Amino acid sequence: MSYNSEISRRNPGLFIFMVDQSRSMSHKLGGTHRSKAQEAADAINRQIYELIYRCTKTDGVRDYFDIGIIGYGAIADTASSLLKDADIVPISKLAENPLRMEKRVEKVTDPDGNEVETEFEFPVWFEPVANSNTPMVKAFQLAREWIDDWVAEHKDSYPPVIINISDGAATDGDPMKVARELMGMSTSDGNVLLWNCHLSELKGAKPLAFPSDASALPRDDKFALQLFDMSSVLPDGFLSIAQERSLDVHPGSRAYVFNAGLDELLELLDIGTRAPSENLQ
C-alpha cells in the first residue's frame, strides 16, 4: 500500500510550493478585489501557518515536514527559492524565521459570550510578486534537483508533494517531460505527487476541480489538457478527504483545478496538505 508511511521527526514529509510570478499574476483573481499574486501569496503563507500549527507541540514546532517554496518569473526566465538563503528547510526553521510578522486582530469569546478583542501575530514568509514571463520548466527542473537530493536521504518517507500555482502556460518550453520525470520519482511509499492549480481572472469562470476524464476539459484549450496530464491521480487518502467535503471526485480524479477562484485555491491547498498531516505520529 502506498502513501501510508507514518510522518515523524525521523521520517519527515516534504511539501514544495511553486508559485507563478509572471506579470499576468498582477491581474485580479476572478471574483475577488485582489491580484492573483496577492491571493496566491496569502494562501501559501496561510497554508504554511496551518502546517506549523499542526506541528506545534508543547515543546515547540516538531520537524514533521520539510518545506520549499519556488517562485518563477519574478526575473525573466528564472526560477529560484523564495526563502532567504535556503532551499528546503525543516518546518521549525520557518517558524523561527518568518520574513516579517503582521499584527492582526481577532475576537475571543469568553464562556459568558463576551467578546475580547486581541492582537495576534501572523507570520509572512514571502511577498506577492508579478513581474515577467512564466519559466515553469525551469521551476520544475529546480524542484527535480531538490527532490532528487531529498529522496536520497529519505528513502522510506511519505512521498514529496509539489503544489504548483499558475495562471498561464510555460514560456520556456514544454513542461510535460520534466513533470513526468518528477511524477516518476519515488520513495518506498509511492511516487511524488504533483498538484496543479490554474488561476482564472475571468469573473464567473466555471472552475473544474479534480477531473477524472480529460473530456471534461475545454476542448480548445491545450494548456488545460497539458496541466491535466501533468497532475497526479489522487491517492485514496486524498480522495477520502475530498469526498468528506462533498466534492465530486472518483477513483482516477487528478490533483488539478482549472479556472480556480479563491475558494478552489484554498480548498486545493488544504486537501493537498491534509492527507499527509493525518499520518503524523
Next chain:
Amino acid sequence: MKNMRVRSFTMSKLGNKPQDCEDYFAWNASRMKFAMADGASTSIFSDIWARELTRVSVDAEESIMDGIDSPAEGIIRSARIAWYKSIQWATLPWFLRNKAVSGSYSTLLLLQIAPLASSFRYSAYAVGDTCLFMIRRKKITGSFPLSSPEQFGISPKLVWSGKGSPLPGDIRVQVPKFQSQAGIIEPGEILLLATDALSRWLLETGRIDDLLHRIDHPHEMNKFLAGEINSKRMRNDDVALATIEII
C-alpha cells in the same frame, strides 16, 4: 492502606522522549481516589492539563462515591486555574501563543473506593476512552466506559481547559457529561486503569497476565509494549497503566 496495593506505569510513544508523555495517573491513599488522564496531542499544554486534572481530582475533599455532578465543576475549575498559572503566557513564541489560546484537552477517568465489611464499593466516572477494567483470576470480567475494540474512535470525548490568554485564568468552565458506573470488588480482584491504546489492546487480546507480571519491572514492560507496537498489534501511543489490587 494495608489491604490494597497500587502500582502504576507510564511510557511515551515510541520515538518520543520520556518527558513527552501526556498520560498521567495520580492517587490519594487517604481519600482512596484515583485518576487517569490522556492529554490530547492535537492541542498543546495537554500534558499540564492532564497532570492538573488528575492531581486536583484525587486531592479534592468532596466524595464522588454517590455522584460527580456536584464536585465536577470545582475540580475542572481548580485544574484550569493551575493549568493557566503553569504557562508563561507573556513570553511564549508566536506559534505556541497562537495555538495555546485554543486551550488544552484531555480524557479523564475518576475512581473512588470505599470499604465495606469484607469487600469494597467503587464508583467510576469517565469522559473519553481511558478505561477501567475489572479483573478476577487474571480474566477481564468487565470494562468501563468502553467494552469492545470497535468503540475506540479517533475523536473521543474530552475535558476542555477553556481558552487561554488573553482570557483570564479564573473563568467559568464547561462541565462535560460524565459516564458513570458503580460496583463491588472482592478480595483477590483487581481494578486496572489504562489509556486508550493499551485498553484497546487489552480488549482485543485479553492478555492481562502479560501486564500484571511486568508492572513492577518498568524496563521489561517497556520492552514488551515496544514489541507489541512494532509488530502492529498495538497502536504507537503514550501509555498509562495502574492496578489497584484488593488483598
